[in-house]
Structure formats: structure tokens, C-alpha cells
Amino acid sequence: MNLTELLDVAAAEKARQRPIKVHCCTSTGCRSANATAVMGNLQQAVENENLSDQVEVIGVGCMGFCGRGPLVQIDPQDDLYEEVTPEDAPSIIEALNGGSAKSIKGDAQHPFFARQMKIVRQHSGKVDPERIESYIALGGYQSLFKVLYEMEPVDVVGEIQQSGLRGRGGGGYPTGLKWATVAKMPGNQKYVICNGDEGDPGAFMDRSVLESDPHLVLEGMAIAGYAIGANHGYIYVRAEYPLAIKRLQKAIQQAKKYGLLGSQVFDSPFDFKVDIRIGAGAFVCGEETALIQSIEGGRGNPVPRPPYPAEKGLYGCPTLINNVETFANITSIIREGADWYASIGTENSKGTKVFALTGKIRNNGLIEVPMGITLREIVEDMGGGVPDGEVKAVQTGGPSGGCIPASMLDTPVDYDSLRAIGSMMGSGGMVVMDHTTSMVEIAQFYMEFCRGETCGKCVPCRTGTVQLYALLTKLLKRQATAADLEKLEALCLMVRDTSLCGLGQSAPNPVLSTLKYFRQEYDDLLVQPAYLNGTSSAAEAVTL
Template sequence: MEFQDLQIMAEQERSRRKAIRIHCCTSSGCQASGALELFHQLQAAVEAAGQSERVDIVGVGCMGFCGQGPMVSVEADGVLFEHVRPEQAPEIIASLDGGPCNVKQGDHAHPFFARQLHIVRRNGGVIDPERIEEYIAVGGYQALYHVLHEMSPAEVIDAITRSGLRGRGGAGYPTGLKWATVAKSPGERKFVICNGDEGDPGAFMDRSILESDPHLILEGMSIAAYAVGADQGYLYVRGEYPLAIARLQKAIAQARKHDLLGSQIFDTSFNFRVDIRVGAGAFVCGEETALIASIEGRRGQPRPRPPYPAEHGLWGYPTLINNVETFGNIAPIITNGADWYAGIGTERSKGTKVFALTGKVRNTGLIEVPMGMTIREIVEELGGGTPDGTPVKGVQTGGPSGGCIPEALFDTPVDYESLAEVGSIMGSGGMVVMDATTNMVEIARFYMEFCMDESCGKCVPCRTGTVQMYRLLSKISAGQATAADLATLEQLCHLLRETSLCGLGQSAPNPVQSTLRYFREEYERLLRKRVTINLTSR
């Protein structure tokens, strides 16, 4: 395929579009609320109204405002409908010609939408994720063509480095530095892996991106492979994401059909194949060495580092591992330039971050905001505060590896360094809001139970330490613990952090330590008081 072929496909796709284009969200969240039936009823209503020549019903990915789904939008006039029921489909179609419509309407000017900045999610809710033609029509695969014909691998790595992009999967390691390490590591073969093993409770960012824009991730992986010298890629996706897997399979087949994956891509010497590997739901496989073991067909357990996967990874070869959101930033950076991306965010945390905003908050869903926006802005403006006006107590970021941040610190900007200073992490992007009724000891206990269940059992500190911590938290919660038990709990936090083999055990104490730091009085109120009995005779 040549560049002019891309342009022809894009023009043909744009020319086939009908006068009115209606988007119906068909992501997992909306499907759970009846979106597929709604989609079919909209198609039937168009036919019944004799509007097939000018109206097109398009199944799109996540529109973001998940709490208001299923959602439908009319592209031409920007009308947005929320909580749409299948039986309301005829009413929406009739409204196109001025007919009455009592379907609840949303507002694109709502702070939930207006305060966002879409880079990774720019196509979410806009294109049909199951048609490569729609992705190409909005500029898809042009960045890949550009790097293959106009940039050297070193120039690609330099662009990613100058952009300031950091890995969106957890600790925020500089992406360009990781790519450069893989590129210079000697090896007969090299691999690129996309980590889609998203397992944090309350997190669904990667799932939504894969469901809504699978070709964006394939293009990002291809650019990375060219930059580091890889010819094979793997998408590691949890088995609990069947829709994402199905759409990725379709996207890979389409890309192969159009010679955008495979051999001699864009008539160059660059070859790149991508295969999917489905995870069995083990949280520890989100850790890169455990993920590698799983792809190799072994039990998903981490190994000591170094050597790091960048030097000794899949089957012993240099391997680049980034998560879904990280790869989703690559094509936009190449298209718009490193300086453009570096101009967004803060000094050390560039670009945007996708969050799953959930919990005791009025507006739940998926948001993408510039780095540096404060927690308060996210919770109060985008999130709308709590549903019933109950005061907000805190937020939990970073999943089981993160921490709980109290309302008093909500003016903290959301970036890697600022979150670390208050005892939490960015993580993959979960943000769970808690109100004044939330029991913080139970929150810590919940996350510890999760870590205990998900421990692979390879190292003693994590295998036994999480069990002991869970038992102590249960004892405290039941009002049966003493101050000595609380001291033991804090000692175990330090032990796990310093001696566990991988990030799961090392970070498991975070929710406990942060709640002890900011909500210690809730622990102390539950401690059993020592009773002194006076046995002195009268």
C-alpha cells in the first residue's frame, strides 16, 4: 500500500457517508444496559421511516459518560441523548424532521465533557471500531507511513523522548528511554508487547480504548516495533474483556488484508506481525516479567530484576513492554510533533491521562484530562461531587497499589510526583471517590484481601505477609484488636515494601499506610481498650 492508497480509502469512506450520521455507543458498559437492542431498533426505525438513504446508524465505542448510558448522538447537529431505551428509537428518528422528542438530552457543554482534552480517546464515540476504513478516514496509519518513509528509528525514539511521554501503566518510566534501551540491546530478535492485563478494581480505561479504537493501538505498536527493531508483537489482554478481544481480532485481520501488518509494510523492508494472547485473569500478570512468563506458556510469576525485559525479555530476547494507553499516545505524537505533546501537562508529567472515575460520585465514566489538573477539579467539576450531597472524604488512586488521599489534599495536581508525595501513585488510572460514610479501615481491608487473593505465592513476604495483614485488618474492623496489633500491622507494611519480590507485594501496603496516615483516628476508635481491674480488698 502507498500513501495515495490511504488517501483514496479515506476519501471513499468520507464520500459514502450519508447526510445524517447517528452514533450509538456499543461499548461493554452500554451493552450491559441494552445498547445492542437499541442499535437494532434505531436501524429498524430508520427503515420504517423511509430514511435509509440519508440516515446512517453507526455503532461506536465509549462516549465516556458511562453513568448516562446507553448514549446516542446525532453528528450533524450535536444533539446528545442519555439513558436511551430501545422503544425510544422511533422518537429519535422522528425528531430529525422536527418531530416531538421526550428522550432525555445531554449537554456537550457539561463540565464532564468540556474540561476534558482528548488525545488517546479522540476517536472514542466517533468512529466504528470494527471498520478500518473509518480509522483511515480520520487519519489512521498516516503516522506509520510517515515514520517508515521519512524517519529513521533513532529519529522516532528521539521524538518520543522529546515529547516527555511516560509509561501510563504505573510508575511512569520515561517511554523514550525504555525504547532506546531496547533498540541498543543486542539480540537476533526483538519483541513488542502491549500490556492489556488491566486488573485494578474500578479501572476500565484500557478496555474502553481497545474496544473503541483498536487500530490506534496497532499503529502505535507498529511504530514502536520499527523504532526498536522488532518484527513480532503480542497483545496480552485479560479474558474478562471478550468485546475488546473480538474487536482486536477483527482489526488485526483487516490490517493484514490491507498490508498494514505483515511483510513489507507500505512497500518497505519493515515486517511486523501481531498476535493476541488471552490472560486467565491473574492480577500478577500485569507485572511485566510475570506477563512474559504467561506468554511463554509458563505459570505467571515474576522473576527478580535485573536483567530487565528491555535486555532479556520474551524467550530471552530484548522486549519492549508498554501498556495500552502508552501506545495510544504514539501516533498522535508523531502526527502533531513532540513539542506539541510536551506543551501539554506539567514540567515532568506531559500530556493527558485517562481515568476511570467511579465510586460515590455523581458523574461516573471515563475521562481524559491534562496532567496537572487537581483532584478537586476532577471530583467536583467533572465528577459533580457526590450524588446526594454527602461530603467527600477522599479518593483512592492507583488501585491496590495506590493510596487514599483525603479531601484536605484535593488541591494536589494529578501528576506522577505530586501523587507520590501524598502517598499514592498514578497507577493505570483508577480513581474511586469515597464519601463521609465510607469506612476507611474496610477500604484498606478490601484492597488487602484483593492483594492476598492475587498473590502468586512465589515469595514469602507477599504470600504470608498479605494474609497476616488481612487478618489484622479484620481483627481491627471487628473491634477485637489492640494498640500492639496496630503496631504489628505497621511493621508488616514496612516488611512487605522492603522484601517482596515484585511490585504487587511491594505496593500492597499502600492503601493501609495511606489510610493510617490520613485516617488513623478511624483505626484507633476500633481498638479494644485495655481494662484495669482493681483487686485491692476493702
Template structure:
């Protein structure tokens, strides 16, 4: 396929579209609420009303407002329906023919939607994730063609560097610098790995991208392969994401069919093969060296660095590892330019970030916002605040992050600001807590998670997380003393400073942040004074 054929296919697909498109969410969350039954009845209603000449029903990915699903959206009217059931679905089609719709009509201009800035999720909820033609009709794979025929690998790396994009997996390492490092490494064989092992409790950003717009990720990976000199890519996805895996498999097959993946991409000398590797659900495999061990067929244990994967990674070859959201930014950077992308966000945190907004909040779901927005804008305006009461804390960064008190809600959401107050961006989990939440319970919940997910290779993480969990349990039972809190805090720093990988290094963060901002809750749970003396 050449450029003319790509553009002709896009135009042909656009010309076939009906004047009215009924988008029905078929992502995992909505499927759990029987959105497949909703779509089936939407199709039946189109047939019954004889509106097939101007109305088409399209199964799409996540629209974001997960707490109100299943969602159905009508284009071009931009009408949104919430909590649609199979029984009420047909009335939506009848409403297009002059009838009345039974489902609740949502507000597409609600702050939850209006405050978002969609870059990665630009086509989520609009493109059919199981049809490459639909993606191409929206401009898909034009960025890949552009780099192959108009740019050198060096200029691609420079464009990504100039954009200011930082890794969205949690660490925030400059993406262009990582690409440049791998590109400079000698060797005939290099690899690209997409880390889709999203394991944070409450996080589902990467799953949603893979389910909603898989070709966007594949295009980003292929561009990266061209830029660093790699001909083979792997997508590592946890087994708990069967729909994402299914849609990725179909997307890869379709890419091969059109000559966009595989040998001689777009009739160029560039080859790029993509395979999927399915993880068994170990949280530690989100760490890049453990992930590599798993792809190679071994146990997912981290290994000491250096050497880093950029030098010796998969099968000892130079390897580029980025997460799903990072790759999903690449096509837009190439199409619209580094200057456009770097104009979004803050000086040191460019672009947008996707968050899974969950917890004690009115409006939960996926949001994509520009870096630099405040936590208050996200929680109170977009999220609608706590249903009954006030916000007590916001936990960001998953088990690796921290709990931010309500007094710091005016903090801007960017890499450096969150680290400064004892939390981190992480992959994008954001859990809101109300006044009824016990922060000591929260700390124990995350420590229980880390205790269960440690690979056990290094002693500080293997035994330290168990001891920290024991301390927290002792405190919650009212059996601890002030001395126990001092010992627990010292242990936190020991685990952070001596663990082998990021799991252990960050596991104490929820404990340390709750001690920093909510220490009175710990003190209230200590042993009561006996004989007028406070136990130590």
C-alpha cells in the first residue's frame, strides 16, 4: 500500500458512512452492564424502522463516563444517553424518527467532558476498534507513512525529544532521550516493547486505550521501531485484559493484510513485526527488567541495573520500553508537530495525562486533561466532588504513590509538583476519599497489596512489606505504641533505600504520606495511657 492507496481507502470509508452514526460503548466496563445487548437491540430497531439507509450502529470503545454506562452517543447531533439498557435501547432509534427516547439523556457539555483535552483519547468512543478501515478514515497510519518517506530516524527522535513527552508509565523519564539512547546503541537486532502490564488498583487507562484504539498504539510502536532501528515489537498485556488482547490480535492481523505491519511496511525497506505476550498478572512485571524476563519465558523477577534495557534488554539486545499511553501520543506528535505538543501542559510536564478517577466521587471514569490542571479542578469540577460530605484526601500513583490531603487540592498535576508533596503521577490512578475513610486502613490496604505482589527476590521488599503490614495491623488493633510508629517510619526508609526494584522502593509511599499528613489518626489508635503514663 502506498500513500495514494491509503488516502483512497480513507476517502472510500468516509463516503460509505451513513449520515447518522449511533456509537454504542462496547468496552469491558459497559459490556459488564450488557452493552452488547444494547447494541443488538439498537441494530434491531434500525432494521424495524427502515432507517438503515441513513443510520448505522457502531460498536466503539470507552467514552470515559464509566459510572454512567452503558453509554450511547449520536453523531452528528452530539446527543448522549446514559445508563442505557437493552429494553430502552430501541427508543433511541425511534427518537431519531420523531419518537421519544426512554434512557436518561446526558449532557455532552458537562464539566466532566468540557474540561477534558483529548489527544490520546481523541477517537476513543468514535472509532470502531475492530476495523482498521475506520481508523484509517480518521487519518490513521498517515504519521507512519510520513516518517518512512519524509523523515530520517534521527529527525523522528529529535521531534519526539522536542515535544517534551515524558514516559506515562510512572517514572516520567524523557521519551526522546530514551529513544536516542537506544538508537545510538550498536547491534543488528533491537526490540520495541509496549508495557501494557497495568496493575495498579483502580487503574484502567491502558486497558481502555488498547480496547478503544489499538491501531493508535501499533502506529506509535512502528514509528519507534523505525526511529531506533528495530524490526520487532512486543506488546506485553496482562491476561486479565481479554478484550484488549482480542482487539490487539485483530488489529495486528488487519495491519498485516494491508501491508502496514510485517515486511516492507508501506512498500518501504522497513520491516516491523509485532507479537503479543500475555502476562500472568504479576504486578512486579510492570518493572521493565522483570517484564523482559517474562517475555523470554522466565520468571518475572527484576534484575539489577545497569546495564539498562537500552543497552542490554530482551535477549541481551538494545531494547526500547514505553508504556501504552506513551506510544499512543506518538502519531499525534508526528502529524501535528513537536511545537504543538509542547504548547500543552507546563514547562517540565508537557502534553496531557489520562487518569482513572474513582473512589468517593459523583462522576467517575476516565479523563484526559492537560498537565498543570489542579487537583481541585479535577475532583470538584470534573468529578463533582464527594456525594455526601467533603473530600478528605486524593490518592495518586497507586501503590507507588501517596495520599494528598484536601488542604493541598490546589496543587497542580504534574510530575514534579506531585513528587514534592510526597506522591507521584504513577500510571494515572486517582482515588478520592471522604471524611469517613480511615487513612491508616488505606495505608494497610496498599501495603497488603505490595506484600502479596513482591517477587521475593530481595530481602528488604520481601520481609519489609510483611513487617510494615504487621505494624499497621497492630496500630489498627490498638496494640501499638509511639515507639512502634517510629520503628515503622524508619523501616519505610530502609525499604525505600535498599530494595532492588521500583516495587520495593515505592511500596512505603502510602505509609509515609499518611504519616506526614494524617499522623493524628495514627496517634488516636495507640494504646491508651495506663496509670497516667503514655506507653513508649
């Protein structure tokens, strides 16, 4: 395929489309609320109303407002319907023919939508994730053509460096620097890996991108392969994401058919093959060295670094690893330019970030916002605040992050600001808590998760998380003393400073942050020696 043929496919797809498009969310969240039946009834209603020549029902990915699904959106009217049932779905089509819709009419200009800036999710809710022609009609694969025929690999790396894009997997390592490191490594065989092993409780950003716009990720990976000199890529996805896997498999097949993946991409000398590897659901496999071990067929155990994967990664070859959201940014940077991307966000945190906004909040779902927006703007303006009472805390970064008190809601959401107050960006989980939430229970919940997910390779994480969980449980049973609380804090620091990989090093963060900002809740759970109240002797108190 050449550029002319690509543009012909785009033109044919646009000519095929009907004037009115009925977009029905078919992502996992909406499917759980019977979206498949909703879409089927919408299609049947189009036939019943004799509107087939004017109206097209399209199954699309996540529209973001997950708590109000299934969602149906009409173009070009920009009408939005929420919580659509299979029974009420036909009335939406009847409304196009002069009737009235029974479903709840949403507001497409609601702050939840209006405050967003979509780069990663630019096509979500618009593109049919199971038809490559739909993606091509929106400009898909033109960035890949551009780098192959108008840019040298070093120029592509330079563009990503100049953009300021940082890895969206949690640590925020400069993406361009990582690409440059792999690119300069010697050897004929290099690999590109897309880390889709999203395991944080409450996080579903990567799953949504893979389900909604798989070609965006594939195109980003291919551009990365050209830039660093790799001809083989892997997408590592956890088995709990069956819809994402299905759509990725179909997308790869379609791209190969059109000559956009495989041998001689766009009739150029560049070859790029992509395979999928399905993970068994171990949280530790989100750590890049453990992920590599898993792809190679071994047990997902982290290994000491250096050497880093950029030097010695998959099968001992230089390997580039970025997560789903990072790759999803690449095509826009190539299309619009590094300076455009660098103009968004803050000085050290460029671009946008996708968050899964969940917990005790009115408007939950996926949002994409420019870096530097405050927590208050996200939680109160976009999220609508908590349903009853006031915000108590916001937890960011999943099991590796921290709990931020309401007094700090004006903190900008960027890598440096969150790290400065004891939390982190993480992959993008954002859980809101209200006055009914026990912060000690929250700390226990995340420690239980880390305890169960540790690979067991290093002693600090293997035994430290068990002991931390035991101390938190002792506190919640009101059996702990002030000495236990001191031990809890000391043990957190030991696990943080001596664990082998990021899982263990960051596991104490929820405990440390709640100790810092909600210390009174810990103190209130301590055993109070009875003799201090004059009700028993000191000797009796010792037996408590």
C-alpha cells in the first residue's frame, strides 16, 4: 500500500458512511450493562423506521462516562443518551423520525466532557475499533507513512525528545531519552514491547484504549520500531481483558492485510511484526523485567538492574518498553509536531493524562486532562464532588501511590507535584473517598493487595508486606500499641528502601501517606492502657 491507496481507502469509507451516525458504546463497562442488546435493538429500529439510507449504527469504544452507561451518542446533532436500556433503545431512533426518546437525555457539554482535552482518547467513541477503514478515515496510519518517507530514524527520536513526553506507566521516565538509548545500542535484533499489564485496583485506562482504538497503539509501536531499528513488537495484555485481546488480534490481521504491518510496510524496506502475549494476571508483571521474563516463557520475577532492558532486554537484545498510553500519544506528536505537544501541560510534565476517576464521586469514568490541572478541578468540577458530604481524600497511583487529603486538593496534577506530597501519577487510577472512609482500612486494603501480588523473590517485600498487613490488621482490631505504630512506620521505610523492584519499593506508600496526613485515625485505634483512666493497676494493664 502507498499513500494514494491509503487516502483512497479513507475516501471510500467516508463515502460509505451515512449522514447520521448513532454511536453505541460497546466497551467492557457498557457491555456489563447490556450494551450488546442495546446496539442490536438500535439496528433493528433503523430498519423498522426505514432509515437505513440515512442512519448508521456504529459500535464504538468507551465514551468516558462509565457510570452512566450504556451510552448512545448521535452525530451530527451531538445528542447524548445515558443509561440506555434495550427496551428504550428503539425510541432513540424513532426520535430521529419525529418521535420522542424515552432514554435519559445527557448533556454533551457537561463539565465532565467540556473540561477534557483528548489526545490519547481522540477517537474513542467515534471510531469503530473492529474496522481498520474507520481508523484510516480519521487519518490513521498517515503518521507512520510520514516517518517512513519524510524522516530519518534519528529525526523521529529527536521529535519525541523535543515533545517532552514522559512514560505514562507510572515512573514518568522521559520517553525520547529511552528511545534514544535503545536506538544507539548495537545489534541487528531489537524489540518493542507495549506494556498492557494494567493491574492497579480501580484502573482501566489501558484496557479502554486497547478496546476503543487498537490501531492507534499499533501505529505508535510501528513508529517506535522504525525509530530504534526494531522489526518485532509484542503487546503484553492480561488475560482479564478478553475484549481488548480480541480487538487487538483483529486489528493486527487487518493491518497486515493492508500492508501496514509485516513485511515492507507501505512498500518500504521497513519490516515490523507484532505479536500478542497474554499474561496470567500477576501484578508484578507490570514491572518491565518481570514482564520480559514472562514473555520469554518464564515465571514473572523481576531481575536486578542494571543492565536495563534498553541494553539487554528480551532474549538478551536491546528492548524498548512503553505502556499503552505512551504509544497512543506518538501519532499525534508526529502529525502535529513536538512544539505543539510541548505547549500542553507544565514545564516538566507535558501533554495530557488519562485517569480512571472512581470511588465516592458523582461522575465516574475515564477522563483525559492537560497536565497541571488541579485535583480540585478534576474532583469537584468534572467529577461533581461526592454524593453526600465532602471529599476526605483522593488516592492516586494505585497500590504504589498515596492518599492526598482534601486540604491539598489545589495541588496540580503533574509528576513533580504529586511526588512532592508523597503520592505519584502512577498509571492513572484516581479514587475519591468521603467522610465514611477509614484511611487505615484503605491502607490495609492496598497492603493486602501487595502482599498477595509479591513474587516472593526478595525478603523485604515477601515478608515485609506480610508483617505490614498484620500490623494494620492488629490496629483495626484495636489490639495495637504505640510501639506497634512505631514498628509499622519503621518497617515501611525498610521495605521501601531495600526491596528489589518497584512493587516492593512503592508498596508502603499508601501506609506512609495515611500516617502522614491522617495520623489521628491511627492513634484513635491504639490500645489505651486502662490504668491511665484509674480503672485498673499498671500490672493489670501489662496483660492487655
